[in-house]
Amino acid sequence: MIGRLNHTAIAVPDLKAAARVYGQTLGAEVSTPRALPQHGVTVVFVSLPNTKIELLEPLGENSPISAFLKRNPAGGVHHLCYEVEDIFAARDHLLARGARVLGDGEPKIGAHGKPVLFLHPKDFCGVLVELEQA
Ligand code: CO
Numbered sequence: 644m645i646g647r648l649n650h651t652a653i654a655v656p657d658l659k660a661a662a663r664v665y666g667q668t669l670g671a672e673v674s675t676p677r678a679l680p681q682h683g684v685t686v687v688f689v690s691l692p693n694t695k696i697e698l699l700e701p702l703g704e705n706s707p708i709s710a711f712l713k714r715n716p717a718g719g720v721h722h723l724c725y726e727v728e729d730i731f732a733a734r735d736h737l738l739a740r741g742a743r744v745l746g747d748g749e750p751k752i753g754a755h756g757k758p759v760l761f762l763h764p765k766d767f768c769g770v771l772v773e774l775e776q777a
Pocket of ligand 1: 652697724773
């Protein structure tokens with residue numbers, strides 16, 4: 644069911660420092676920071692030949708990554724995003740197999756303007772999983 648790895652998201656306490664690590668130390672192509680207030684994050688996109696890395700810094704009071712950064716003050720891998728062809732079919736497939744979809748179970752428009760869902764990390768080897776309709 645899942646297809647390509649769309650991105651790996653890394654939560655960071657300092658986006659400028661993280662962008663320097665990826666842009667200068669690792670020599671990757673990094674975007675300018677983009678504020679996504681509706682998602683509670685500011686993001687820098689790192690383009691790799693086969694996938695993307697997203698560096699996420701909290702934005703605003705109720706950022707969904709604040710609790711994660713409290714537990715992981717130096718930052719860490721926050722989620723993996725896999726592409727699916729049909730987000731509703733994927734959701735129904737997962738629910739039928741007992742997996743937990745976060746929130747109200749309805750896809751939301753994600754950072755790339757496409758429908759996404761998040762899946763409970765306890766059902767997926769301890770890692771938060773995002774599904775994005777390709
Ligand atoms: Co993501």
